Amino acid sequence: xxxxxxxxxxxxxxxxxxxxxxxxxxxxxxxxxxxxxxxxxxxxxxxxxxxxxxxxxxxxxxxxxxxxxxxxxxxxxxxxxxxxxxxxxxxxxxxxxxxxxxxxxxxxxxxxxxxxxxxxxxxxxxxxxxxxxxxxxxx
Amino acid sequence: xxxxxxxxxxxxxxxxxxxxxxxxxxxxxxxxxxxxxxxxxxxxxxxxxxxxxxxxxxxxxxxxxxxxxxxxxxxxxxxxxxxxxxxxxxxxxxxxxxxxxxxxxxxxxxxxxxxxxxxxxxxxxxxxxxxxxxxxxxxxxxxxxxxxxxxxxxxxxxxxxxxxxxxxxxxxxxxxxxxxxxxxxxxxxxxxxxxxxxxxxxxxxxxxxxxxxxxxxxxxxxxxxxxxxxxxxxxxxxxxxxxxxxxxxxxxxxxxxxxxxxxxxxxxxxxxxxxxxxxxxxxxxxxxxxxxxxxxxxxxxxxxxxxxxxxxxxxxxxxxxxxxxxxxxxxxxxxxxxxxxxxxxxxxxxxxxxxxxxxxxxxxxxxxxxxxxxxxxxxxxxxxxxxxxxxxxxxxxxxxxxxxxxxxxxxxxxxxxxxxxxxxxxxxxxxxxxxxxxxxxxxxxxxxxxxxxxxxxxxxxxxxxxxxxxxxxxxxxxxxxxxxxxxxxxxxxxxxxxxxxxxxxxxxxxxxxxxxxxxxx
Numbered sequence: 001x002x003x004x005x006x007x008x009x010x011x012x013x014x015x016x017x018x019x020x021x022x023x024x025x026x027x028x029x030x031x032x033x034x035x036x037x038x039x040x041x042x043x044x045x046x047x048x049x050x051x052x053x054x055x056x057x058x059x060x061x062x063x064x065x066x067x068x069x070x071x072x073x074x075x076x077x078x079x080x081x082x083x084x085x086x087x088x089x090x091x092x093x094x095x096x097x098x099x100x101x102x103x104x105x106x107x108x109x110x111x112x113x114x115x116x117x118x119x120x121x122x123x124x125x126x127x128x129x130x131x132x133x134x135x136x137x138x139x
Numbered sequence: 140x141x142x143x144x145x146x147x148x149x150x151x152x153x154x155x156x157x158x159x160x161x162x163x164x165x166x167x168x169x170x171x172x173x174x175x176x177x178x179x180x181x182x183x184x185x186x187x188x189x190x191x192x193x194x195x196x197x198x199x200x201x202x203x204x205x206x207x208x209x210x211x212x213x214x215x216x217x218x219x220x221x222x223x224x225x226x227x228x229x230x231x232x233x234x235x236x237x238x239x240x241x242x243x244x245x246x247x248x249x250x251x252x253x254x255x256x257x258x259x260x261x262x263x264x265x266x267x268x269x270x271x272x273x274x275x276x277x278x279x280x281x282x283x284x285x286x287x288x289x290x291x292x293x294x295x296x297x298x299x300x301x302x303x304x305x306x307x308x309x310x311x312x313x314x315x316x317x318x319x320x321x322x323x324x325x326x327x328x329x330x331x332x333x334x335x336x337x338x339x340x341x342x343x344x345x346x347x348x349x350x351x352x353x354x355x356x357x358x359x360x361x362x363x364x365x366x367x368x369x370x371x372x373x374x375x376x377x378x379x380x381x382x383x384x385x386x387x388x389x390x391x392x393x394x395x396x397x398x399x400x401x402x403x404x405x406x407x408x409x410x411x412x413x414x415x416x417x418x419x420x421x422x423x424x425x426x427x428x429x430x431x432x433x434x435x436x437x438x439x440x441x442x443x444x445x446x447x448x449x450x451x452x453x454x455x456x457x458x459x460x461x462x463x464x465x466x467x468x469x470x471x472x473x474x475x476x477x478x479x480x481x482x483x484x485x486x487x488x489x490x491x492x493x494x495x496x497x498x499x500x501x502x503x504x505x506x507x508x509x510x511x512x513x514x515x516x517x518x519x520x521x522x523x524x525x526x527x528x529x530x531x532x533x534x535x536x537x538x539x540x541x542x543x544x545x546x547x548x549x550x551x552x553x554x555x556x557x558x559x560x561x562x563x564x565x566x567x568x569x570x571x572x573x574x575x576x577x578x579x580x581x582x583x584x585x586x587x588x589x590x591x592x593x594x595x596x597x598x599x600x601x602x603x604x605x606x607x608x609x610x611x612x613x614x615x616x617x618x619x620x621x622x623x624x625x626x627x628x629x630x631x632x633x634x635x636x637x638x639x640x641x642x643x644x645x646x647x648x649x650x651x652x653x654x655x656x657x658x659x660x
Contacts, residue, residue, distance in 0.1 A: 071181025092222040
């Protein structure tokens with residue numbers, strides 16, 4: 001879509017949405033939010049950028065094929081479940097570590113890494129569908 | 140918010156406290172492996188030369204893991220791992236019993252054969268569309284369905300395998316494939332939705348989705364809950380998946396459209412997942428309701444096998460014929476379920492195992508015949524016996540096994556089911572079994588006569604095709620060897636499927652493995 005207004009606001013909106021999607025993803029740990037909704041927001045960011053600048057610009061910007069991103073997410077999710085084999089507890093049991101980063105205790109868990117996996121799966125698969133649909137339109 | 144609580148909490152009220160043995164991971168390992176490899180393959184989707192190197196060792200590992208699982212279940216009985224350490228029924232349990240482990244193992248073998256065949260049969264376009272990633276995810280779905288102990292989780296695995304099967308169906312996006320995939324997708328989505336509705340009713344009635352828990356609670360609810368309605372819903376949903384009459388029409392409409400190796404996988408595996416779900420739910424969870432509905436099931440089974448065999452006889456396209464042969468086989472399994480009892484159920488299980496191998500082999504054989512003969516149609520095929528004697532021998536074995544003739548593996552389950560039918564005096568069901576076998580024999584004999592023995596038609600002489608490499612002949616020979624071996628030495632599979640049937644009819648061991656101490660009430 002070749003309108004000046006959309007072309008001008010699309011980059012800041014895309015950037016804002018991507019940041020917001022990460023915020024929602026991390027917020028989801030204790031409050032409403034999470035990987036699924038975060039991934040959807042990120043995918044819509046890609047879609048908006050694609051509407052403004054065309055699909056090839058998006059494909060160039062994200063470097064990896066969306067399905068590869070989805071595969072990466074699936075891998076992260078699966079490995080988060082399997083890690084618990086080393087702790088002697090069943091599959092998918094949440095495991096926590098509390099490293100101190102710059103004096104702030106940051107709780108990290110396989111729950112979060114699983115959610116990050118979900119984020120990428122949703123981003124990759126929904127993004128891939130959105131890009132495919134936009135591609136058809138511009139043909 | 141972030142700090143860990145220091146107050147002592149009694150975790151044993153909510154969580155499994157016993158440390159998990161490494162061997163318990165066997166029940167989750169096949170799915171974990173397949174999903175991980177599927178994910179890796181998705182990431183390297185465009186590096187086509189890597190696919191085979193990742194996928195084939197992965198499938199070998201799958202067969203080994205499934206074999207270990209089967210061995211452990213056969214020796215020690217069913218065992219359970221509940222995800223997230225939550226006590227069942229709140230955590231999602233994976234429970235391997237003999238039925239699930241046997242089917243998982245057999246599917247693993249078939250998937251390996253299909254994977255190797257796919258190395259040559261799937262061209263670069265098909266690989267780029269993701270044959271191997273989808274194959275891995277399909278196997279995760281199939282194995283997950285066989286090993287899960289939670290009925291909603293069973294639904295989820297159904298979805299996993301359904302989505303991967305859509306991907307496999309339209310590999311290459313040809314017009315005909317999209318047409319077949321649409322019919323397949325719509326019908327399967329209706330079936331899955333029915334299943335989901337039934338699962339919703341289960342949760343409303345029992346307040347639990349854990350199958351062991353449901354099995355415990357069914358007797359208390361029998362007088363107050365509409366269990367017969369629920370069972371009918373389940374049967375309809377699973378019959379759709381299994382392609383039993385009268386909801387079988389989607390299978391012949393779609394199974395001939397994809398690449399032949401994909402058809403082979405589908406014909407071998409997907410319908411059996413439906414059959415498995417029917418056995419699991421109707422035999423283990425609702426045995427009395429199965430008894431009530433057995434006449435309905437038996438009629439559906441008789442019609443499925445006779446009409447399936449007649450359909451096969453009417454076809455001249457090899458793939459369509461194989462599709463109808465799959466349906467005829469499903470009729471046999473459903474007949475076993477309808478008859479029930481130790482003999483009927485073990486016959487059904489044994490037939491399902493045989494059918495997984497035989498149907499995949501039948502499709503691969505059709506693929507080879509078409510590759511050498513240059514056509515799928517019986518009208519133009521001919522002279523294969525002279526061109527490929529080895530293929531003719533395989534064809535002979537596979538046809539005999541499919542029709543249930545001695546001395547190959549199709550004979551024993553058929554005899555067991557026939558005996559069970561005669562034992563309960565269902566002469567018409569026995570007659571249907573025999574008629575179906577006779578028609579299938581005629582059909583396959585006709586194929587052998589026309590495609591193999593008939594001299595090559597003058598019009599069909601084309602340029603000679605390259606001889607089969609081991610990628611093509613290996614899987615076929617392997618599957619034929621399985622059919623021959625279990626035809627000659629049926630003792631072990633018969634014993635195992637009898638054990639599987641016994642665990643289903645008396646699920647005490649299954650329930651014990653999920654609730655070792657009686658569990659939370």
